[in-house]
Amino acid sequence: MTRTKVRAWIVGVIAILVSVVVFLVPFAFVVLQAAKTPDDASTLAFTWPKEWQFFPNLVAVLQSNDGLIWRAFLNSFVLTVGSVALMVILSAMAGYVLARKRSKWGPVVNFFVLAGLIVPPAVVPTIWVLQGVGLYKTMPGMILIETTFGLSFCILLFRAFFNTVPKELDEAAVLDGAGRVRLFFQVILPLLRPVIVTVIVVQSVFVFNDFAGPLYFLPGSDNATVQTTLYTFSGQNLSFYNLLFMDILLITIPPLVAYIFFNRQIVAGMTSGAIKG
Template identity: 65%
Template sequence: MGSLAIVVSVVVFLVPFAFILLTAAMDATQASEFRFAWPRNFQLWDNVVQVLQTRDYILVIAFINSVVLTLVSVTALVVLGSMVAFVLQRRVSRWTGLINFLVLTGLIMPPAIVPTIWVLQRFGLFATMPGLILVEIAFGLSFTILLFRAFISTIPKELDEAAVLDGAGPLRLFFRVVLPLLRPVMVTVILVQSVAVFNDFQNPLYFLPGDAGATVQLTLFNFQSQNLSSYNLLFTDILLITIPMLLLYLFFNRQIVAGLTSGAVKG
């Protein structure tokens, strides 16, 4: 059974990646054949240079935009999500049920594009990086809260009571006592949400139009609409924007699994 799982994993994940890599190393003529084959003229480096230089280095600009978007959004998600989860888990009130319902609703209901654009326009945030950051935070907050809350439920309340007896206020209790204990699930949230935000295609397309705010996923349009036959450049672009998140996952996949299952195991 284990061998079968390995074979399926290889077919599902490694074969498509190999196809991307080989096509990215082909010339335009061979790539247009769209076949799984070894490149007749290996020109991966030339394709990389051409992709980077396309439209005045828009891919470089897009990488910078995506990194800024990811760093700010994920940082806010970690801080806000952990604080909300702590309050919901430790400060049960008559509003807790309603708030839990709203959190679950954020996971179930699909995002409404037109009303969101209308709200951003009213606040002057449409087509701006701060506006897109707020959208990413709003769409990722429910999942983040649920992860943090599951982990916080495994932390003994006696730690909170001891800190309060020592004179710790709410903020000091959270940032000095509780937050350091959340490192396992915090790593999971950072990695999962970083991949989600960095690879997001829909939200930047709708809420941050224009070349100045382009993110890495939107650069795929450069080779789909303008150069319909340049599959070698399209797959080179895909390869370049896939490598950062792929490396991140390969190095930290154990932490991701540990953080997702820690609440269930300890609970």
């Protein structure tokens, strides 16, 4: 075995060990706590459960507060689907214009796109605006908030991907009589599948896991999302850590499944446009 192969083997082993420590150990801790009794889980010790209560804890979480977790999953699903759909459509169109059209306003638009990644959201002014337009504590208002938060990142991904799409395709479609709308939706959009999958998976996980947004802009038990249900089992005076970690485990499963099945598409979309432009 050559020195290069030995070095690659060592690096691979180190990467696996780091992944185990960073990802699998915390996940194992959550599973063990979710299977404990209330007294056993209150110590927060990384130990084997004295008495397995996994399925009773699961049933207790699913039935807590008249099935709040089911309503929260439905709200999170609606919020995620609506927000990500808007992100894909708006960012794809914006990225196409920024990549194809050169104008004196281009640097200004790019500045505001980058500012969306850097400038933190202002909670109080945003609430004031939502109250003014009658969208505070409503699902459409929360969808617009999540879309705005993720739009800058999505625009950068789409703009980079458009640098790999030849402009000759646009010219050929125009010569065949395609208008701007038909050109984009029938010619350009089908070519964006790798980056679209990346945006859908990454932003779906981000919106699904968002805690601060629904807490500030979508309060109330009727509007509860999966992240805000954590308050149900943890309070100032009393906490049921076994049920809390069971809730965390249930919330973790959908993003984990998404990353497992779409890992290659995520990498392909993130690296698109890295060579050109």
